[in-house]
Amino acid sequence: MQQLATFDLVLFGGTGDLALRKLLPALYRRQLAGQLTEDSRIIGVARSDISREDYLAQVETSCRSHVGAEFDDKHWSQFARQVHYFKIDANAGTGFDALHACLKGREANVRPFFLSTAPSLFAPICEGLARTQLVTPASRVVLEKPLGHDRTSSALINERVGAIFSEQQIFRIDHYLGKETVQNLMALRFGNLLFEPLWKRGRVQHVQITVAENLGVERRAQFYDQTGALRDMVQNHLLQLLCIIAMEPPQTGDADAMRDEKLKVLRALRPLHGREVLTKTVRGQYKSGAVSGTPVVGYLAEKDVPPESVTETFMAVKCEIDSWRWAGVPFYLRTGKRLQEKMSEIAITFEDIPVSIYERPDKVHALNRLIIRLAPDESITLSVLAKSPGEGMRLKPVSLALDFNETFKTRMLDAYERLLTDVIKGNLTLFMRRDELDAAWQWIDPIREAWQRYDETPKSYSAGTWGPAAASALIGRDGFAWSNEL
Numbered sequence: 001m002q003q004l005a006t007f008d009l010v011l012f013g014g015t016g017d018l019a020l021r022k023l024l025p026a027l028y029r030r031q032l033a034g035q036l037t038e039d040s041r042i043i044g045v046a047r048s049d050i051s052r053e054d055y056l057a058q059v060e061t062s063c064r065s066h067v068g069a070e071f072d073d074k075h076w077s078q079f080a081r082q083v084h085y086f087k088i089d090a091n092a093g094t095g096f097d098a099l100h101a102c103l104k105g106r107e108a109n110v111r112p113f114f115l116s117t118a119p120s121l122f123a124p125i126c127e128g129l130a131r132t133q134l135v136t137p138a139s140r141v142v143l144e145k146p147l148g149h150d151r152t153s154s155a156l157i158n159e160r161v162g163a164i165f166s167e168q169q170i171f172r173i174d175h176y177l178g179k180e181t182v183q184n185l186m187a188l189r190f191g192n193l194l195f196e197p198l199w200k201r202g203r204v205q206h207v208q209i210t211v212a213e214n215l216g217v218e219r220r221a222q223f224y225d226q227t228g229a230l231r232d233m234v235q236n237h238l239l240q241l242l243c244i245i246a247m248e249p250p251q252t253g254d255a256d257a258m259r260d261e262k263l264k265v266l267r268a269l270r271p272l273h274g275r276e277v278l279t280k281t282v283r284g285q286y287k288s289g290a291v292s293g294t295p296v297v298g299y300l301a302e303k304d305v306p307p308e309s310v311t312e313t314f315m316a317v318k319c320e321i322d323s324w325r326w327a328g329v330p331f332y333l334r335t336g337k338r339l340q341e342k343m344s345e346i347a348i349t350f351e352d353i354p355v356s357i358y359e360r361p362d363k364v365h366a367l368n369r370l371i372i373r374l375a376p377d378e379s380i381t382l383s384v385l386a387k388s389p390g391e392g393m394r395l396k397p398v399s400l401a402l403d404f405n406e407t408f409k410t411r412m413l414d415a416y417e418r419l420l421t422d423v424i425k426g427n428l429t430l431f432m433r434r435d436e437l438d439a440a441w442q443w444i445d446p447i448r449e450a451w452q453r454y455d456e457t458p459k460s461y462s463a464g465t466w467g468p469a470a471a472s473a474l475i476g477r478d479g480f481a482w483s484n485e486l
C-alpha cells in the first residue's frame with residue numbers, strides 16, 4: 001500500500017466518542033499498514049484541560065480495545081510520537097495561537113481539520129482557524145454529520161464554512177459511503193453488464209433498505225433525543241444507499257460525475273407532504289424488552305432522555321422516484337434502534353416470469369432477489385430457482401452467494417480508514433457535495449413538519465422486535481413483506 005503524503009491532521013472533538021472509538025484506531029491501523037510517514041502528525045483538540053500524556057493514555061486504551069490482537073507496542077510508540085494535544089475553546093475563540101505555533105513552518109503539508117463536534121461549532125471553528133491564519137491551500141475541512149438540523153440550519157453552516165474553504169476543500173462525511181459493501185454495490189452495477197438490463201421498472205418489483213441496530217441510544221441520548229431516526233439515519237445513510245442503487249451510471253468515476261448522478265436521484269424523489277406523510281411513514285419508539293435474551297429498558301428510561309420524549313427511535317418510509325428508470329417502483333426504507341439484531345441490507349426483488357411451465361414455490365418465494373448485505377457479515381446473494389433433485393421438475397429457491405471474507409480472505413477496511421485516507425489524498429468521490437445535502441434536507445423537512453403538525457407521536461415497539469406492527473402494514477398494503485418476514 002502506498003504511503004500517504006505527509007499530513008498534519010487536526011482533530012477537533014479529539015476526546016469525543018467518535019474520535020476515540022473510530023478515528024484514532026483507524027489512523028493507528030493505517031500506521032500499522034505502513035501508510036503514515038514518520039513526519040505526519042495527528043493533533044487532538046478539545047476543551048478539556050488535559051496534558052499530552054493524559055491524552056495519549058486515552059488514545060492508547062481506545063486503540064488497544066478497538067484494534068484487538070493486531071495492536072503492536074512497537075508501532076504504538078511510533079504512533080504516540082506523532083500524536084499531540086491542544087486545548088481550544090472554539091466558542092470563546094481561545095487556544096488557536098498555540099495550534100498556530102505548532103503548525104508553523106509546516107504549511108506545505110496536507111492539513112485536514114476534522115470537525116467531530118456539535119454542528120453549532122463548525123462555523124466558529126472555521127472562523128477561528130481563518131483568524132489565526134491556519135488555513136493554507138493544502139487545508140481541508142472534514143465535517144461529520146449531522147450538518148445542521150434542517151435545511152435552513154444546514155445552509156447556514158455551509159454558507160459560513162464555504163466563506164473560508166472552497167467546495168473542493170470541504171469533505172462532508174457519510175461513513176456509509178466508505179463501507180466496503182457499498183463500494184461493491186457500485187462495482188456490481190458499474191463493473192458488470194449482468195444486472196444493468198434488469199435494473200429498472202418492469203424488471204424490479206420493489207426495493208427494501210434496512211439498517212437495523214440492536215443497540216439502544218447508549219451514552220448519546222442528549223444528542224439523539226434532539227435528532228431521532230429520521231435525521232440521524234434516513235437523511236444521510238439510507239438516502240445515500242438509495243442514491244447508489246437508483247443512480248444512472250456516471251460518465252466517469254470522478255467525484256463530480258458520481259455526485260451529479262446522486263443529486264439527480266435526490267431531486268427525483270417524490271416529495272411527501274401534509275397528511276400523505278402519515279400514510280407513507282411509520283414512527284416508532286422502543287419500550288422495554290429483551291435483546292438476545294437480555295432485558296433492556298425502554299427509550300424513556302434511558303439516561304438523559306426526558307420522560308415525555310416523543311423522539312422516534314424507529315422509522316419506515318415508502319419512497320417513490322419520479323424518473324424514467326424507476327417510476328412506479330416503490331423503495332421502502334426502515335431503520336431503528338433496539339431491534340432484534342444488527343442487520344443492514346439492501347434487498348432488490350425482481351418481477352415474476354410471465355408464464356411458468358414448472359411446479360414452483362409460492363409467489364413470494366419464487367421471485368429472484370438480490371441481497372446486498374452490509375452487516376453483520378458482508379455478502380451479496382442472488383436467489384434463483386433451481387430444480388429440486390429427483391423426479392419431476394419441481395423448482396425451489398437456492399442462493400448464489402458471494403461472501404467477501406471467504407472470497408478475499410483479508411480484513412475489510414473500516415469505513416473511516418478508507419475515508420480518512422481519501423481526505424488526505426484529496427479524493428472527494430465518497431463525500432457529499434453541498435447541493436446533495438441540500439436536496440436531502442429538502443425531502444426530509446416536510447416529513448418532520450407533518451409529524452409535528454398532525455401530532456404524530458411514535459408508536460411503541462418492544463425492544464428486541466422488528467419495530468411497530470405498522471411498519472409491516474406499510475409494506476403489506478402493497479402486497480409485499482420485509483425480508484425478515486418472508
Ligand code: BG6
Pocket residue numbers: 213232344375
Ligand atoms: C451513526 C449514527 O451515523 O451511524 C448512529 O449516528 C448509528 O446512531 C451509526 O448507530 C450506525 O453505524 P454502523 O456503521 O454501526 O451501522
